[in-house]
């Protein structure tokens with residue numbers, strides 16, 4: 083790792099070099115400081131260009147060093163930005179690839195910024211539980227104004243070069259030779275006054291309604307990042323830029339940074355960041371891994387079934403520029419499905435145009451619609467996305483076996499059916515993979531890649547690579563009923579329904595869990611997913627019985643408690659958002675705004691009386707424990723069964739597929755934050771009082787780990803040698 087400089091005429095070029103993304107480690111900051119000092123002192127140097135090695139300017143501070151005590155982290159980047167800005171020689175940042183976090187702050191210290199057209203800039207610190215604490219919260223508002231700076235700093239959004247140019251973050255965008263262009267610019271501005279280019283000296287341009295703007299931003303982040311502190315601290319820091327001179331603003335920025343650093347949030351978010359990258363590097367117990375098994379190239383794909391899931395999958399593939407054949411079973415469905423796909427494609431094209439892609443129409447892969455299975459003969463991969471019905475799926479896979487070329491991978495987008503049973507009817511069980519997308523499939527990041535008993539490592543490698551190509555996070559899971567995400571989710575939803583049966587208000591339960599940070603409470607989530615779908619799933623997996631008796635609930639079966647409420651609501655055609663009423667009512671079928679429904683409350687109090695449920699109103703703290711600890715407990719059972727490679731996989735599934743708040747790291751990380759012995763004691767207590775709810779019975783793995791105290795999550799695997807993945 084080194085920072086070196088060479089002189090090109092009178093311009094010194096300093097190159098940041100710390101593969102793979104030129105993150106600012108202490109060593110790199112130190113080297114940069116040294117090189118800058120030399121360039122500033124060297125009388126032959128009249129201007130300086132800072133660029134990054136291998137086409138990447140800089141991805142910001144080295145996140146791996148965040149856990150080092152601050153005194154061991156070497157010189158602070160903040161001082162460096164001041165040194166750059168205050169020196170008399172013009173400094174130009176040549177931004178290729180990315181300028182993120184500390185990388186952009188470094189560039190903001192420079193007097194000029196030239197960016198490659200494909201570069202992206204941003205201040206994503208908020209997504210790591212901190213704030214831009216190397217002057218980003220003070221310099222950026224001075225450069226682009228309060229409103230735009232607030233958006234960037236509180237969302238962590240990456241901005242493409244052309245948008246950055248419009249916002250005024252960069253001075254010039256070039257199609258090639260960014261460093262050469264920066265050198266040209268540096269030479270041109272030698273000797274010119276730098277005053278207007280020193281951002282710290284500029285006034286902040288404030289609109290008259292600045293306080294209203296800040297207040298509005300606060301309301302927005304409190305809703306968007308419920309329970310997280312860093313977005314609010316970001317706004318406070320920008321408020322300081324509005325009201326205080328630069329040096330005072332910097333003091334406030336530092337104070338807020340120290341405050342955040344003392345909370346658990348940065349550690350949790352940083353864990354989540356690395357967990358995402360770790361799970362993408364799958365390894366099988368056989369030793370096969372992304373390093374040893376090459377994925378097969380996917381040049382063409384087909385999707386069967388153009389309902390909500392299938393349409394989203396088609397768009398996902400098209401966005402990755404993979405040509406798709408979209409197949410439906412009859413003309414009517416094809417007509418409906420193709421309209422849905424075309425309308426989504428139009429929306430994506432528009433979005434891309436807004437992001438500055440001029441040839442947006444050409445940047446989506448072509449989609450062809452058909453009724454003819456024969457057209458699937460030559461595709462590299464087929465993703466089946468029909469109704470969740472085993473008989474139907476087997477019929478399709480039997481058919482595909484006879485049609486598709488032998489090298490084609492056949493995937494099923496089931497959310498929990500047995501992959502092996504599907505594979506058993508094909509001529510290529512080793513090439514059958516579960517690809518469980520999340521709705522809407524062209525937006526949600528998660529893809530559960532399900533490893534069946536016969537699935538080959540090449541098939542896994544190909545599916546994991548496909549996830550990457552689609553811009554998704556592939557997480558490898560085992561073939562257990564409902565796989566991993568939904569296996570934990572159904573128990574959580576069931577717990578929430580039990581609370582309602584015991585007289586607790588569903589709005590209060592939703593609110594409590596949303597305040598904890600979940601994107602949506604369980605009842606709103608059920609309404610979104612469709613109560614009929616969930617009811618079918620509960621029946622199929624033994625959490626309820628198909629027969630109902632209009633309001634009279636026989637709420638035990640084989641000594642297990644279950645609830646018939648979902649089924650009863652479905653009998654009354656209350657399917658959730660799609661029918662305009664479910665747990666809540668909506669303005670119309672398909673409406674999104676959930677409103678409390680007096681009818682439902684009357685119905686529930688009658689139901690409560692008729693069924694003689696004991697009333698147990700519980701506190702918010704207990705709602706959280708009662709609902710979330712079953713997720714954690716089942717997570718341990720998944721690990722015990724070897725259905726996920728590690729706790730990180732479960733956390734990534736929850737963070738990216740179920741709206742779990744990343745500032746708590748994920749359910750398994752959250753368990754370690756609460757303390758495993760505490761979680762265990764609570765579960766024991768709840769199970770003792772409710773022996774008819776198996777989800778509350780503590781897992782042996784949790785017991786074993788809790789017996790060791792509260793070992794950090796990263797040590798769990800080593801501590802329990804016998805626990806191993808059966809993927």
Ligand SMILES: CC/C=C\CC(=O)SCCNC(=O)CCNC(=O)[C@H](O)C(C)(C)COP(=O)(O)OP(=O)(O)OC[C@H]1O[C@@H](n2cnc3c(N)ncnc32)[C@H](O)[C@@H]1OP(=O)(O)O
Pocket residue numbers: 102103105141142143144145146159180182183184185206207210214215216356359360
């Ligand atoms: C006083 C505080 C001052 C400043 C605060 C900060 O700067 S905080 C850091 C802000 N920066 C970020 O949040 C950037 C995070 N990184 C990314 O968004 C992406 O990694 C990136 C740079 C867009 C590249 O994406 P890509 O998909 O191409 O690769 P991948 O994400 O797999 O990353 C490749 C490897 O680089 C590692 N890495 C990325 N960023 C950092 C970083 N800032 N510090 C340390 N390491 C980083 C990443 O973990 C991957 O490593 P690997 O070992 O290959 O898994």
